[in-house]
Amino acid sequence: MHQTTMKRIAGALGVSITTVSKVLNNHADISDATRLRVLAKVEELGYQRNAVARSLSLRRTHTLGIVIPDLMHSFFVEIIAGIEPVASVRGYGLLLCSSGEDAGKERAELEMLRGRQVDGVVLASANASGNTDVLLQLTRHGTSLVMIDRDDHPSVKCHRVLTDDERVGVLATAHLLDVGRKAIAHIGGPPIVHAKRREKGWREALKARAVKPPDEWSVRGGFMESDGYRAMKRLLSVRPKVDAVFAANDPAAIGAMKAIWEAGLRVPEDIAVVGVGDIALGDLLRVPLTTVGWSRRDQGRHAAELLLNGLEGESDPPRRVIIPPRLIVRESSGSPR
Amino acid sequence: MHQTTMKRIAGALGVSITTVSKVLNNHADISDATRLRVLAKVEELGYQRNAVARSLSLRRTHTLGIVIPDLMHSFFVEIIAGIEPVASVRGYGLLLCSSGEDAGKERAELEMLRGRQVDGVVLASANASGNTDVLLQLTRHGTSLVMIDRDDHPSVKCHRVLTDDERVGVLATAHLLDVGRKAIAHIGGPPIVHAKRREKGWREALKARAVKPPDEWSVRGGFMESDGYRAMKRLLSVRPKVDAVFAANDPAAIGAMKAIWEAGLRVPEDIAVVGVGDIALGDLLRVPLTTVGWSRRDQGRHAAELLLNGLEGESDPPRRVIIPPRLIVRESSGSPR
DNA sequence: ATGAAAGCGCTAACAA
DNA sequence: TTGTTAGCGCTTTCAT
Numbered sequence: 273m274h275q276t277t278m279k280r281i282a283g284a285l286g287v288s289i290t291t292v293s294k295v296l297n298n299h300a301d302i303s304d305a306t307r308l309r310v311l312a313k314v315e316e317l318g319y320q321r322n323a324v325a326r327s328l329s330l331r332r333t334h335t336l337g338i339v340i341p342d343l344m345h346s347f348f349v350e351i352i353a354g355i356e357p358v359a360s361v362r363g364y365g366l367l368l369c370s371s372g373e374d375a376g377k378e379r380a381e382l383e384m385l386r387g388r389q390v391d392g393v394v395l396a397s398a399n400a401s402g403n404t405d406v407l408l409q410l411t412r413h414g415t416s417l418v419m420i421d422r423d424d425h426p427s428v429k430c431h432r433v434l435t436d437d438e439r440v441g442v443l444a445t446a447h448l449l450d451v452g453r454k455a456i457a458h459i460g461g462p463p464i465v466h467a468k469r470r471e472k473g474w475r476e477a478l479k480a481r482a483v484k485p486p487d488e489w490s491v492r493g494g495f496m497e498s499d500g501y502r503a504m505k506r507l508l509s510v511r512p513k514v515d516a517v518f519a520a521n522d523p524a525a526i527g528a529m530k531a532i533w534e535a536g537l538r539v540p541e542d543i544a545v546v547g548v549g550d551i552a553l554g555d556l557l558r559v560p561l562t563t564v565g566w567s568r569r570d571q572g573r574h575a576a577e578l579l580l581n582g583l584e585g586e587s588d589p590p591r592r593v594i595i596p597p598r599l600i601v602r603e604s605s606g607s608p609r
Numbered sequence: 610m611h612q613t614t615m616k617r618i619a620g621a622l623g624v625s626i627t628t629v630s631k632v633l634n635n636h637a638d639i640s641d642a643t644r645l646r647v648l649a650k651v652e653e654l655g656y657q658r659n660a661v662a663r664s665l666s667l668r669r670t671h672t673l674g675i676v677i678p679d680l681m682h683s684f685f686v687e688i689i690a691g692i693e694p695v696a697s698v699r700g701y702g703l704l705l706c707s708s709g710e711d712a713g714k715e716r717a718e719l720e721m722l723r724g725r726q727v728d729g730v731v732l733a734s735a736n737a738s739g740n741t742d743v744l745l746q747l748t749r750h751g752t753s754l755v756m757i758d759r760d761d762h763p764s765v766k767c768h769r770v771l772t773d774d775e776r777v778g779v780l781a782t783a784h785l786l787d788v789g790r791k792a793i794a795h796i797g798g799p800p801i802v803h804a805k806r807r808e809k810g811w812r813e814a815l816k817a818r819a820v821k822p823p824d825e826w827s828v829r830g831g832f833m834e835s836d837g838y839r840a841m842k843r844l845l846s847v848r849p850k851v852d853a854v855f856a857a858n859d860p861a862a863i864g865a866m867k868a869i870w871e872a873g874l875r876v877p878e879d880i881a882v883v884g885v886g887d888i889a890l891g892d893l894l895r896v897p898l899t900t901v902g903w904s905r906r907d908q909g910r911h912a913a914e915l916l917l918n919g920l921e922g923e924s925d926p927p928r929r930v931i932i933p934p935r936l937i938v939r940e941s942s943g944s945p946r
Numbered sequence: 947a948t949g950a951a952a953g954c955g956c957t958a959a960c961a962a
Numbered sequence: 963t964t965g966t967t968a969g970c971g972c973t974t975t976c977a978t
Contacts, residue, residue: 275750275971277971277972278971278972279971279972287948287949288948288949288950289949289971289972289973290948290949290950290951290973290974291947291948291949293972293973293974294947294948294973294974297973301947301948302947302948303947303948306947306948318746320720320723320724321724321971321972322724322726322970322971322972323724323725323726324661324664324665324670324725324726324970324971324972325665325954325970325971325972325973326971326972326973327661327954327972328661328662328665328953328954328955328956328970328971328972328973329953329954329971329972329973329974330954330972330973331954333661335704338705343686343689343690343693344686344687344690346683346686349680349681349683349686350681352680352705353680353681353707356680356705356707360706360707360714360718365704365706365721365725366704366705366706367672367702367703367704367705368675368689368693368703368704368705369697369702369703370690370693370697377697381697383657384702386657387657387658387659387660388660388661388702389659389660389661409655413612557894557895558894558895558897560895612955614954614955614956615955615956616955616956624964624965625964625965625966626955626956626957626965627957627958627964627965627966627967628963628964628965630956630957630958631957631958631964634957638963638964639963639964640963640964643963643964658955658956659954659955659956661954661955661956662954662955662956662957662970663955663956663957664956664970665954665955665956665957665970665971665972666955666956666957666958666969666970667956667957667970668970947978948977948978949976949977949978950975950976950977950978951974951975951976951977952973952974952975952976953972953973953974953975954971954972954973955970956969956970957968957969957970958967958968958969959966959967959968959969960965960966960967960968961964961965961966961967962963962964962965962966
């Protein structure tokens with residue numbers, strides 16, 4: 273029950289704690305003989321340095337905080353999967369927080385992470401601003417920060433790992449035009465800059481082919497399946513009928529498909545659907561979903577690398593890393609007509 | 610850049626550090642006047658207790674370690690989603706580790722968690738034993754442990770949150786018999802007790818209806834999609850043909866379906882498929898998958914509660930919590946014939 | 947090459 | 963009601 277400590281090791285060997293510490297930190301000024309004796313004892317007792325005490329001394333915890341909106345969204349989990357191996361191999365632990373899409377909880381989590389003295393934070397927020405002050409406070413106290421898929425909080429100087437959202441919209445919409453769709457509606461996301469850029473891409477792509485979308489083609493939705501479902505319900509009553517819809521993300525696209533099926537229509541024959549995000553199993557859906565995706569793992573990996581490089585070596589100036597989106601064509605967008 | 614500390618607060622107010630500490634810990638022996646002054650200063654400076662120092666003093670980190678085999682498996686993420694709210698609301702942080710199905714890495718993660726002095730560990734391992742010694746060491750040092758979906762390591766005295774695997778096999782197989790299938794094959798999992806129990810359930814259910822499975826009906830597989838795919842390839846050559854297959858988990862079932870389709874056959878018309886685990890989006894698959902599932906969230910929730918109750922109050926004797934499995938009928942098992 | 951001593955920021959007896 | 967003091971286990975000057 274009693275923890276083994278350096279004191280114990282030192283005592284058992286008749287050396288000082290300092291000596292043990294030095295061995296464990298690979299200091300050069302230790303004779304090979306002593307080093308070996310210490311190492312042997314460490315092995316024998318199964319000793320593990322107390323990271324808490326070490327952190328207090330070093331003022332570094334070798335811990336990264338991760339804040340995501342929703343654990344159940346494969347999307348964010350893939351980001352973590354990108355972070356994990358990088359952190360793990362460099363000896364960093366991951367303190368996981370889920371904000372549940374709630375700005376209040378996100379705030380609480382960020383303060384908790386500050387209290388726990390994490391060396392860095394990866395924030396994959398979905399909330400529109402609100403916690404700018406906590407973020408500023410964090411960075412001011414020396415915690416490095418990287419935001420994923422967020423290009424707001426402009427006052428917060430930190431690394432950002434993003435995709436090109438306007439291009440996302442263009443890729444999706446141009447594809448639908450390419451396969452011969454004429455009336456391409458858009459189910460928008462929440463009022464955040466990324467959703468707006470996707471909508472902008474949709475407009476641009478239409479404009480490039482001289483298509484003028486009537487107002488009813490664009491309906492405000494959200495990032496949840498239920499949002500897409502509701503939005504599609506409304507789009508189904510638009511006349512003349514739409515023959516395609518570009519949803520701001522995959523869950524919304526799935527919701528839209530459900531609404532379409534419920535109305536007795538078919539995907540893609542009656543209405544083609546394209547989403548964004550390339551969620552897991554998207555290729556195994558009843559009607560496999562055409563989507564615009566980008567590598568979440570790369571996003572996570574880059575985030576972790578930016579963070580750790582900044583922590584270990586020189587702290588680079590804030591960078592923006594753009595992960596390019598790509599079109600993933602499946603059945604929901606149909607074949608050329 | 611300089612952290613605010615209790616010293617600073619105390620200094621600014623002309624009181625002792627102890628007083629500040631007592632206020633922050635809600636000790637009764639502090640006058641309201643002082644309490645208010647301190648709280649005001651804390652607010653003013655945006656002070657946050659340094660959890661590292663606190664942990665060193667208290668010898669509790671208010672942190673739980675979570676070790677799962679694979680972040681990309683929705684299955685484990687749901688467990689975390691069950692743990693998170695319980696831990697979060699009680700002020701516990703979650704240190705996340707992914708062992709990548711590798712006993713060596715799992716071992717390293719567990720030692721890391723020991724070094725970090727976590728108060729408890731939730732282990733959702735998939736590895737067959739091997740790290741028993743580390744687990745024993747952990748518990749011996751006072752770390753409480755709960756294992757999820759693991760009923761091995763019998764020497765390790767800890768809570769366990771399991772499902773009834775034999776019943777899982779019975780539910781799946783009886784269902785296939787109920788819908789009129791005659792030749793029900795089984796794609797087994799890796800050589801762990803749970804997979805074996807599922808197979809046992811399969812045998813029991815067949816026996817209960819006087820069906821004697823020939824040896825070729827049972828093929829050793831694994832828990833990966835590729836395992837199911839390979840196993841099904843072999844099953845496809847069995848004569849007389851099998852008309853149903855019960856796979857030890859959903860990924861294997863999905864792999865099996867792929868093999869069936871590749872062979873030009875149909876699910877469920879030619880071969881019915883049932884999996885285990887009820888993975889996310891299982892109901893949106895090309896052919897929605899019939900499966901036997903149980904609440905992962907409940908599993909996580911129970912695990913967290915067992916752990917935290919043990920930490921906060923009396924430490925219960927090791928308990929085994931059984932989460933009941935239930936059959937989820939979708940299309941892959943077909944309709945009665 | 948080794949060790950004594952101070953300190954990281956906090957908690958908790960024990961005094962006052 | 964408040965403060966003094968001694969740790970928690972480790973790192974790190976600075977002597978020796």
